[in-house]
Amino acid sequence: MIQRRLSVGFNRATRLMEELEAAGVIGPAEGTKPRKVLQTN
Numbered sequence: 001m002i003q004r005r006l007s008v009g010f011n012r013a014t015r016l017m018e019e020l021e022a023a024g025v026i027g028p029a030e031g032t033k034p035r036k037v038l039q040t041n
Contacts, residue, residue, distance in 0.1 A: 026038060
């Protein structure tokens, strides 16, 4: 979904998700389940 929304490739989308996880914005990946949003605003 992030790839389509932001019109980025797979590698860039993966890097963005890793950066969001490291910043504490989203939780870790749990298989195919959606990640939990830990921080808003």
